[in-house]
Amino acid sequence: MERRLLEVARRAAHEAGRLLLEAHGRVAHVETKSSYADLVTEVDRAAERVIAGAIAREAGPGHEVLGEEAFAAGAAPVTSLDDLAAVPHLWVVDPLDGTTNFVHGVPFFAVSIAYLCRGETRFGVIHDPVRDTWYEAVRGAGFMENGQPRRVSAEETLRRSLLATGFQYDAAGEGRLNLRHFAAVARQSRNVRALGSAALALALVAAGRLSGFLGLRLRPWGGAA
Template identity: 45%
Template sequence: MDAVESVARAAVAEAGTRLRAAWREHKVISFKGPVDLVTETDREVEALVIGHLRRAFPAHQIVAEETASDQPDNQQPTWYLDPLDGTTNFAHGYPHFAVSLAFAEGGELRFGIVHDPVRDETFVAHRGGGASLNGAPISVSPVSDLNQALLGTGFPYDRRERTDYYLAFIRRFLQHSQDVRRAGSAALDLCHVACGRFEGFWEWKLRPWDTAAGVLIVREAGGVVTDFTGNPFSLRGEQTLASNGHVHGAMVEVLTAVLGQGRG
């Protein structure tokens, strides 16, 4: 695992340097869908990180957003890479995005790292070894009342077609929490649960590269990750609910109440 961490840290540090240098520059943007965009920097940083991984671990599988296969053999050593989580923010010069990298073996997440190049914050977790921010241990918030909780969320790429349905979840949480934030990077939202900035986070239709590192970081910081109904989380499931654990049951109640109203 020392080699895994060493290579991952080097790759993510170089990726962060590239992102920090590029985010104020003119962006070459293309669209994968009506609201799903990609920049040249996404592809450049993905190639950079994959290069580090291929040189060090040529037999490992890589699941990445822009180029690599997303159908791995789960029992083989596998990397999950989002080279630029928060592409829309990055493309508009909004300073909230990250590079996210996780390693799994035997179907279990073993190591995760998320780097925020604007704030120069690096979140790291080892399975069974805790979580840290810039080398200092982190833990989730002690807040136990959902009414005092600050929550994060995001919108999936079909939000134009299902706007009212997704807003129903936000509407309900606005009635039962202190407030809700939609910052635009699921990886950072998960890390912000882990370090106590958020008490909880929910989002539909995230992909494995969005969540793998952040989920491990939340768990190792003492948090809980499930689907919206409280059942076990799956990297390939449609629902991600992460919390400090203390407000998890209350969040499940809110989510299931909206789910019970139908898909709108």
């Protein structure tokens, strides 16, 4: 069954990615959510509807979707996937990871879809539509980049490590805390990149291109896949 569900995730990510590419550079209206820097567009919402619709049509009954935009619109609050460990079939979706990049025309964003069975992640799919790059991990089968096996970096020292980070939207809270961590790590590592998409940054860590990711209090959809 999971092989079939993986195909569902691939098709949904491809369809959502195509929508993102068509709209990239043509965003007319931008809204804010939790702060002035926490952005959302109709493209985010449309991509989430595409993914949720594909899951509803193809996955079968009993499958629930936890999506970033539905959550932002007032769905029941979830701070950890542990809160949903009893759900038999859960899809965790970020339809547009890297919305700020997308809004400003920076071509670095992704579609992220993870499937969990009773709290255990079974697979994750991250699609970079700009480069048509696919990152996939299946429990027990390792990590793949465009169908090729990849491994994490073997680097063990910060001095030779290239890292990535992300900054929380709430500049008065987690953002300041993350800045302190960023400053400490930046002084000891080769460099730290703020890429604007946690999903893609984590995929690059899994592929061995980056040695690590520094992030605080990621939302469930930020790192599920």
